[in-house]
Amino acid sequence: MSQPEASLTDRLWALTSDPVRLRRVSIVLALLFAAILAADTILAEGRVNMRGEHLGGDFLAFHTAGEMVLEGSALDAWDATSFETALQIREPAIEWYGLTWQYPPAAYFLVTPFALLPYKLSYWLWMLAGLVVFWCCFRVSFEGNLPGKTAPLLILASPIILVTLVQGQNTLFFGGLLMIAAALPDRRPLLAGLAAAALTIKPQLGLLIPVAYLFGGHWKAFGYAATFSLVLSGIATLAFGLESWSAFFDAITRVENDMAGGGALYPFNRIISLYGALGALGVPHAIALSIHLLTVLGLAALVALVWRSDLPLQAKAALLIPATLLCSPYAYYYEMVPMLFSVAVMISMIGTRNLNAAERWWLMLSWPLVLYLPMIQGAVPVQFGFVITASLVALVARSVMSASAAASAPAY
Incomplete structure (x- = not known):
């Protein structure tokens, strides 16, 4: 008797759940990416690549x-006109860059050492340093108990990592810190507090950490985070003056005004928040922002509820990370990097055999889909980044709530 033909779901699941196949795909993808990026760097004239674009994406702004x-x-970096002028002086071949600088003063401590080196060398060191930091943070977050032997390849060669490298973004650094801050406040409160304090350099990635620490009773980590945040801000103030904070807040106000006017510099199709999703659909700024803020309150309540429970801390962290990404109205798609931790936790907690059909489809599609977000978002009204992030919050919440209910059920 002949076997029934496998369905499309079964075929896709066999492809995406087989460790050997995933390892091969990851190796090929990583090698291909490295070769293309190396050729792009070598053949670039100055800071302009073969496509006539500035090499390194947003790293040009950091450098x-x-x-x-x-x-x-x-x-002067916080002033948009002065910053554009500085970019033009360094590479006048591009008529307009449209890059801006809106980080707090302490961010200079990260980017200034890389400015001591020639641009191309600095860009590659930036990427390598980001990969090393992210992988080390990932390992430490799991305390060495990684979910599977293929984890290094699956994490470091995942599409969202590659997209982040192409963009020259800093999310590998700060995404790694978010994983540390979320996963270790009980066992390593000092390390978690230091990581949370460093996230004040990119504050949108730490918005829910105080809620988690307070409702989870992690007072040592909270104290360390508050203390080192003040120390870091104080050192930055001494280095760059009080006026640097005024310039920083002016830059933030400029971002808000641009978004309110339709997002000329910060397009909605690259923003993964509910605010970005509504803006892409044409919802007016005030209404979209109000709905977004109500959602933030709901996310904070969910995090508070979960972190008050007796669930394993890794499960709590797995929920905290995507919920945090949804809180900032201006979160970009490349900030989805630390969600790899949440996916790994979900798989290791409940096992792939226990996933229902919806969860299987999510895992099959979310891993590769992120690679194409920048290219497809302009053609469709649905913000895939928001859908992926929000669905991960829902999947993790469902998993941890089910685990909590099972643990509290009476035994017979």
């Missing part, structure tokens, strides 16, 4: 800001 610090013009 330029660091150079402005070394030149003694750190305050």
